[in-house]
Amino acid sequence: MPAESSRGLESVYRLHRGELLRFLTARTGDPGEAEDILQEVWFRLHRSADAPVANARAYLFRVAQNLVVDRLRERQRRMKRERLWLEEHAATAASGETLDPGRNAEEALLEKEETGLLAAAVETLPEGARRVFELHKQEGLSHAEVAMRLGISKSGVEKHMAVAMKYFRRALLD
Structure with missing residues (x-):
């Protein structure tokens, strides 16, 4: 199979868009997030160099999977930051410093x-x-x-x- 350029990738993307969306929805469990990632796949195709790709379909699914993993890692980092912040502020409150729990x-x-x-x-x-x-x-x-x-x-x-x-x-x- 001949290598495909980014123009060929766009046509393969259009051909497999529905399948990619189902794949992403199954991976994320969230149709909205799946749409966001699918759009990011599209942007990546447009930003990528015109380097040839041997298997365009496999390349698209690999890009999509990598984006899912990136989002998962970012979510985990954010949760860790928030947990550390909460623990720090709970310790601050326990040490006698007062936090304002009141209304705005x-x-x-x-x-x-x-x-x-x-x-x-x-x-x-x-x-x-x-x-x-x-x-x-x-x-x-x-x-x-x-x-x-x-x-x-x-x-x-x-x-x-x-x-x-x-x-x-x-x-x-x-």
Whole structure:
């Protein structure tokens, strides 16, 4: 079989593209990654010199397999780096240095805004719903305990809580 140039490799690539894709999908387990590697095979063909290749199909599959191995090695290196970083920072935290486990500034700002909206909503609640809400949520009493303290039924407590929740949903969604 005569040696093939890069132009011949392109035609062999087109001929075996589907087979290469199945090969790569089987090797990686990820159709998206297989497509990426297939595209990289294509680029390698275009960047390669016009050196003759004795068996174009075997060459294409070898290039594809080498790219799969390269990606696997890179993934392993990245995982090792991340593991070492986590171990280092866990050791730093254990040594007494504090790491900030808190939320980022945006999350803190959003929480503060929601808290303000809820506080305003509590102020606008009807008197009965506000009292039930404060006893249940702020003082931690059960529905039965709230009912006994206010002299209403447990069903009445549940209805007042439903009214309060309706006000809160409206306050947060509007």
